[in-house]
Amino acid sequence: xxxxxxxxxxxxxxxxxxxxxxxxxxxxxxxxxxxxxxxxxxxxxxxxxxxxxxxxxxxxxxxxxxxxxxxxxxxxxxxxxxxxxxxxxxxxxxxxxxxxxxxxxx
Numbered sequence: 001x002x003x004x005x006x007x008x009x010x011x012x013x014x015x016x017x018x019x020x021x022x023x024x025x026x027x028x029x030x031x032x033x034x035x036x037x038x039x040x041x042x043x044x045x046x047x048x049x050x051x052x053x054x055x056x057x058x059x060x061x062x063x064x065x066x067x068x069x070x071x072x073x074x075x076x077x078x079x080x081x082x083x084x085x086x087x088x089x090x091x092x093x094x095x096x097x098x099x100x101x102x103x104x105x106x
Contacts, residue, residue, distance in 0.1 A: 009058050013037040015094045020044070030104030038062070038095040046088040052102045055079040060095030064088070073097075 004026050006012060013023050015037040026033040038044075038060070046065065055064070057077040064073050065088045066081060073079070073089075081087055089097075 009035060009098060010096055013096060015039055015096065030102070032101040032103060034099045034101070036095070036097045036099060038089070038091040038097070040091055040093050042089075042091045042095075044089040046086050048084045048086055049081070049101065050083055052083050052105050053081045054100040054102070055081070056098040056100070058096040058098060060097075061092040062095050062097075063090045063092065 006025060012025060013021060013035045015021070016039050018039050020039070020042050021037045023035050024032065025035050040060075055073070055078070057073040057075060059075055062073045064071050064077075064079065065086075066079065067085050067087070071077070071079070089095075
C-alpha cells in the first residue's frame, strides 16, 4: 500500500455560497474518505450507512443527531457511528467535515 498524505484539509475543498459539496479524497477496499463543505443553514436529512463511520469536524459548527442523542459539533469534534445508526446534520455556520466510511468493518 502506498502512503497518502494531505497536510491541510481546509485547502482541499471550497465551501459553496449556498449548498453542499463533497469530494472523495481517498478510497481503497477498507476505507473511503470524503471531505464535505456545507454553507451555513444546510441540512443533511436523517439517513443510515451500511458501514461504521467517523465524522471529524474540521471547521465550523453544526447540530448532529445520532439516534436519540443530539450534540453540538465544533472544530475538532470527532464522532464514531456504528453501522445503521440514524443520523443527520444541520449546519449553523459554514462547515468542513471529513467523513471516514469504514467499509472493511461491517
